[in-house]
Each structure stands twice: as structure tokens, then as C-alpha cells.
Amino acid sequence: MAPKKEVVKYLAAGRPPTASRPKKKGVVKNLAAGRPPTATKPKSLARKTTKSIINKLHLLEKRKVQAIKKGDSAQVVAIEAEIEALGGIEKYQEASLQGQRHDRGGDSSSVLMEWVGPYFSSEEYKDGRLRMLEVGALSTKNVCAQSNHFDITRIDLNSQEPGILEQDFMARPLPKDELGKFDIISLSLVLNFVPDHKDRGEMLVRTTQFLTSPKRFSGTTAAFFPSLFxxxxxxxxxxxRYLDEERLTAIMESIGYQMVESKTTQRLVYYLWRRTSDQVGHDKPFKKEEIRSGSTRNNFAITLV
Ligand SMILES: C[S@@+](CC[C@H](N)C(=O)[O-])C[C@H]1O[C@@H](n2cnc3c(N)ncnc32)[C@H](O)[C@@H]1O
Incomplete structure (x- = not known):
């Protein structure tokens, strides 16, 4: 299958490949072949296998960004071939879907539903459904969707279902007016998929441009929306080494967000950030600076330049 135009552009930008690899007999024999539909019982990848696929692909994406920065096109081609051989984004998404299984921690949107529950049981809710933009959607059947409380627009670089638009959030046209904006954006396990720390910062800033004005809301609604999950x-x-909760909070506050909820489990951190102003952009830069040392630390960073 030839990569679509949008995909080619994405590859050129040093981001994950979306072209699917022709399935060779024997190569995926022991892995769940194809994508597991969420409505039926998903085929299982061992927990260790899913973790290893995700880690390997993240590492390759990082190396690819470095090779692009160095202008080493031979290296870029070699890394792309490695990514392709591992199954590319399709294998990554398959592994991620496995992670959403109930016995592996479940779908992250269930945490959001717990947090915003008080709003849905408040008097104000009679006003109607909220508009959600789900970036990096792998399924149309998560807990949020099943709640029926949201009108959800779903996008992903590599759509897995007809209800998910194949689109790069960073290339999504900016809304022309309030009607084209959203009350909440879900960015679940997407930011860590972006290989470059500067691009992560840009992605966070960009979310503010798709959210409605906080002035639209009052009462219980304003306690939760407009927000970023x-x-x-x-x-x-x-x-x-470069990020902790204090630093993340400072970054988010500098682009106009305030933390409303947070939760840390062994596997994941969840946050609900409420947009507090109509500002776009950040009020001070955040460089890649070591804030904790130690040989066992990882290098995940978010910067605002
Ligand atoms: C690990 S999956 C996360 C899936 C799901 N949201 C979850 O919480 O399990 C990350 C997804 O984000 C998508 N993604 C990454 N960057 C994106 C972008 N700029 N625009 C749209 N989707 C993006 C990838 O294609 C991938 O399917």
C-alpha cells in the first residue's frame, strides 16, 4: 500500500511511519495478526512483548530524529527500514490496544469519566453534550464514548476505524470560530509518541488553540472545562532527568492551564488541566535542563522555546 500524501509529509518530518508493511507469512505468526477489534475479544500479545515493541519503536523514532538533525540520510533510511521490519505504527497501535485491556490497566478514559462525573450529575448538565477532540484515537468504543455524554471527533495518524479521521493534529486546520472548538481534548499516550521535546511543547501549546474560551463556562462546568486530559x-x-510534576505544572501554567486533577499509577500518570485564559503561546521559555541526576533516569523532556 502506497503511503498517503499526509503520511509522506509526516515521514519527512521525522515522525512515525504509517505505511503498512505487507504481511509476510511467518513473521507475525506468533503475534496477534492484524488489529484486534475492540468489540470482540482482543488477540493477546504478551505484556512483555507489547512493552518491548513500544520501547523499540520509540527508540528508533528518537534515533531517526537525531539522524535527520545530522542530515545523515543513509542512517534515516536504515532506521526507517528497521521500523518497517518491526511492523511500524500498525504494530505499535496493536501493542497499545493491548495495553487498554481491562486486565492491563484498562482504557485511560475511564479515569476522565470518574473525574468529570460530578459535572454530569449536576443540574447544569441539562445543557447538553460536550464536544471532545480525541487525538490519537485507537478505538471508537472507549469508556468516554460509551458514556454518551460527549460528541467526539477522533483523529489519528493511522486510522484504525471509519469513525477515526486520519489526520495529524499538528496539521489540523485551526478552528475559525468558537463553533469549531472543543470543550475538552484528550491527549492520552500521544505526547510521549512525539520523538522531539520541542515538538512536544508545540503540541501542548497547539491544544489551547482548539479549546473554547473559559469565559463560556460558569459554575460546575467551569470547574472542569475547557480542559485537556x-x-x-x-x-x-x-x-x-528533565521533567517532574513541578516542572510539568510550570510548563502548563505558562501556556494557560491549571491542574484540576491528577493521578499516578505504577504505569501511567493522568492529568486534567483546565484552560484558564484565552492566551495562546507561553509566557516564558523552558529549556532542556537537568533537574534530577542519576544513571537510572530517562531523558523524557518537554521544552518551550
Ligand atoms: C499509544 S497510542 C495511544 C492510544 C490511545 N489514545 C490510548 O490512550 O491508549 C498513540 C497514538 O497517537 C497517535 N498520534 C501520535 N501523534 C499524533 C498526531 N500528531 N496526530 C494524531 N495522532 C497522533 C499515533 O498514531 C498512535 O496511534
């Missing part, structure tokens, strides 16, 4: 692998915040 952010989920990351826990070590990105708990064990990074």
Missing part, C-alpha cells in the same frame, strides 16, 4: 507513561514524569 493528558496521560503519559508514569516514568516520563516520575523518573525523568
Amino acid at each position: 493528558l496521560v503519559l507513561p508514569a516514568p516520563c514524569v516520575t523518573n525523568s
